[in-house]
Amino acid sequence: MAYNLWYWPTIQGRGEFVRLAMEAAGIDYVDCARQGGSEALIEDMERRQGRTPFAPPYLAIDSMVIAQVANILLFLTDRHDLAPSGIADRYWLHQIQLTISDVVAEVHNVHHPVAVMDYYDGQKAEAARAATQFRNERLPKFLGWFEECIDASPGEWAIDHRWTPVDTSLFQLVEGLRYMFPKRMAAIEGDYPALIATRDRVAAIPGVRDYLKSERRIPFNTDGIFRHYPELDAA
Amino acid sequence: MAYNLWYWPTIQGRGEFVRLAMEAAGIDYVDCARQGGSEALIEDMERRQGRTPFAPPYLAIDSMVIAQVANILLFLTDRHDLAPSGIADRYWLHQIQLTISDVVAEVHNVHHPVAVMDYYDGQKAEAARAATQFRNERLPKFLGWFEECIDASPGEWAIDHRWTPVDTSLFQLVEGLRYMFPKRMAAIEGDYPALIATRDRVAAIPGVRDYLKSERRIPFNTDGIFRHYPELDAA
Incomplete structure (x- = not known):
């Protein structure tokens, strides 16, 4: 069903x-x-x-x-059965997933720092300030941690030798950040080779490859979590 | 151990x-x-x-x-074994817990809306704006939802006839909000009788009662998540 x-x-x-x-x-x-x-x-x-x-x-x-x-x-x-079921792996995976939730919340906060229920246009000055610290401090901190997670994996995926929802979520995180901060991501992506390799592996999973080509994949736009406002981006 | x-x-x-x-x-x-x-x-x-x-x-x-x-x-x-282990209960409990994480993140954002790594003193104007919407819109939305959760419980606790970490977390949420927004909480607490009753029941759990009286319980202060800045509170 x-x-x-x-x-x-x-x-x-x-x-x-x-x-x-x-x-x-x-x-x-x-x-x-x-x-x-x-x-x-x-x-x-x-x-x-x-x-x-x-x-x-x-x-x-x-x-x-x-x-x-x-x-x-x-x-x-x-x-x-989308992941290893051992206790250590189980909570480690969920820990990474919850940290992805945290960075996603901070991303949303960049364009809605003072009034989550209102429009971006009413908080552009505050958003510019939030974006600066996010790009320069928070983003490298989060990406660096995800890079270390993948480095600590015994396999080629985030946690071991099979993909899990953490890998597909890291793919989406990288895609979203590339859309929202193209200049910044171009400048720092090279510091996170394992993360980018994970992104590329996820894009090649047959189900994902088909999905990305389909109409089911809604294009990024400025109503979602990741929003490209050029004034919030810088290398 | x-x-x-x-x-x-x-x-x-x-x-x-x-x-x-x-x-x-x-x-x-x-x-x-x-x-x-x-x-x-x-x-x-x-x-x-x-x-x-x-x-x-x-x-x-x-x-x-x-x-x-x-x-x-x-x-x-x-x-x-701190909660019912049935599948429906298990994910429902975690759903509430993650929503508590969300409101806690929004609470932190109130005093650090534009620069999470910097001091409150450098973002007081932005914090005042964030606090207004949090107090007036977000807080009632979250508390109302927790109230409905408890109302939906067949027992006297948040999920059934025994306390779980969701109950102790709701206790902490109420205590933190009372410390941070005493005027606002005094004004609206009466709208959430089931939530406040849960808070009171948790305070009476023997382990909690002993803990709250001990030196292990650190008093609230303006370095934590919940911070009492009088200028951010209003009925």
């Missing part, structure tokens, strides 16, 4: 980390709001009672509703 | 969510940096090779290092 994935239909956003893992693993899903639109997503959220998600994305399966990207990926990993 | 917990020794911060769960459950741990100071924590982080944490808090046990609050609590829950 296919999963019902609910997420905003016009952006990659946080939903993309879920889509990519399912596409890579060949897991059947229906991207519900791509058919019914944002209205259908809002209706679905309002219709639910009891254990409801705080925000999309969420997976609906049987009577369960599973939200929070890292939680969804943990569920899919457990249920579809 | 006691766990080694590593976290900054002079603040509650993110480490407090881990401390509270262990104190409530009676799990033995050594709060290492309370003895060796911040220098010991920094040395421990630098000494580690391979699978190293991105940031404290982290638990060191056997050869494992487990970081990220929600991941640490998931590990402790699994290992010490």
Whole structure:
């Protein structure tokens, strides 16, 4: 039975980390709001009672509703055997995934530093300040840590000899950062060869390769998490 | 064998969510940096090779290092049977825990909206703007959602008839918000009776009660996540 994935239909956003893992693993899903639109997503959220998600994305399966990207990926990993199951590997993988969530939140904060519910245009000065420190200090710190994680792997993937949702998430992180900060990424990418090699390996996973060529892959745009505002980028 | 917990020794911060769960459950741990100071924590982080944490808090046990609050609590829950183990409950609990992580990150962003690595004094104007929207829009949204979660529980605790690390974390969230936003919390707390009742029940757990009276509980201060700056509060 296919999963019902609910997420905003016009952006990659946080939903993309879920889509990519399912596409890579060949897991059947229906991207519900791509058919019914944002209205259908809002209706679905309002219709639910009891254990409801705080925000999309969420997976609906049987009577369960599973939200929070890292939680969804943990569920899919457990249920579809997408990673080594040893205790040490299990929590190490989730630790990396949660750190990806952290950098994604900081990325969103760059263009919405003082008013997450309002438009970027109303906080451009603050965003410029946030972007400077993100590009110069936070970004190298995060990328350097992911590079060390991959270096510590005994295999060619982030955790061992098979890809996991952490690899597909690192792919998306690199793609998003390249879109948002093309000058900065061009200047520093060379410092993270293992991370970039992981990105390239993920792009060659057959399910991912097919997905990226399909209409299911929504192009990056300035409504998502990663937004290209030229004024926020610099080498 | 006691766990080694590593976290900054002079603040509650993110480490407090881990401390509270262990104190409530009676799990033995050594709060290492309370003895060796911040220098010991920094040395421990630098000494580690391979699978190293991105940031404290982290638990060191056997050869494992487990970081990220929600991941640490998931590990402790699994290992010490701190929650119902059914699949639906398991991911629901983690979903709530990750949403607590999200609100904690937004709380930190209130006093550090544009430069997470710099001092509050250098970003007071931006923080004032961030605080206004947080108090008026984000805070009621998050607290309302936690209230609904508890209302959906068949038992008297957040998820059922026993406390879990989600309950101790909700306690800490309420305590932190009361310290940071006393006027605002006084004005809106009455809207969240189930959440406040959960806070009160956690305070009465014997391990928590003893902990709160002990020197192990570091008082709130303006170096942690929750910071009382009167200029950021309003009813």
